[in-house]
Amino acid sequence: MTNTDQPTDQAGLRPTKQRLAVASALAETEGFQSAQEIHDLLGRRGDSVGLATVYRTLQRLAEAGDVDMMRTEDGEAIYRRCSDSHHHHLVCRTCGRTVEVEGPAVERWTSAMAAEHGYADVSHTLEIFGTCRDCQ
């Protein structure tokens, strides 16, 4: 348990060909992609990487905070390169339209609440559901 020396890109992992391939797939895409999509993309491109390896790598990167992971409506995990600020989703119950919102107040409140009860290493999820203008 000696590390946290390797800072950015490769959360202290060996820079293997496969990991670099996954990283580059993430780097060259804007939005969220599923593990399988990344696996397919790499295969198509020639840098074939085992599916299990893609999953493992994405997990590591997510743990290390190098990528954001969220879930589609049907439970599939999707990833995108991080660095983006933490935000929440405002989702329309009817058409699914989503707006990303941020709120320092909420971040502060959750931390305070956790601290008050002695919880450390806090994270949270917040989803807001409503009916958007067009669906009312």
Place this chain on the structure above:
Amino acid sequence: MTNTDQPTDQAGLRPTKQRLAVASALAETEGFQSAQEIHDLLGRRGDSVGLATVYRTLQRLAEAGDVDMMRTEDGEAIYRRCSDSHHHHLVCRTCGRTVEVEGPAVERWTSAMAAEHGYADVSHTLEIFGTCRDCQ
């Protein structure tokens, strides 16, 4: 579209024994439960209902807006009856210990945020994860 005769509980569906059982399981529980938990609960209680039926019923209720559905961190779908009391959960990642917390500030913030984007009929879910004092 003639209805609202069958008011609340049963979104216009036939009030079968099974659907009533699922509805009651939701009614008597505060928080979120997975389909399987509901299935188990009903089984234990004697009102055995097929697992597929539990899934189907929950889907219908969710579509009808009678229950809220969200996803756990590992992608499992969990449900709770709609318009639940306004409290949130502070969950220990390690031992699972849960504290219920309330926050008018958050309620206000989510409403404001929704209003700002033109969303009506707002609800939200907030879960805080951390490591509790005993598990640190």
Place this chain on the structure above:
DNA sequence: CCATGTTTGACAACGATTCTCATTGCGAGT
């Protein structure tokens, strides 16, 4: 160049959810 602990990949195992389809039962019409 060698030893050693990592990482990989093919495939099996898993768990949640959905599908299939024969059977059941609600409820409208007579």
Place this chain on the structure above:
DNA sequence: ACTCGCAATGAGAATCGTTGTCAAACATGG
């Protein structure tokens, strides 16, 4: 009350994303 049609059910198979297994391929420090 009796019957008929169609929605609803349940048991198990089928899907699908994801994780586990384990021997073989590797990277890195000595």
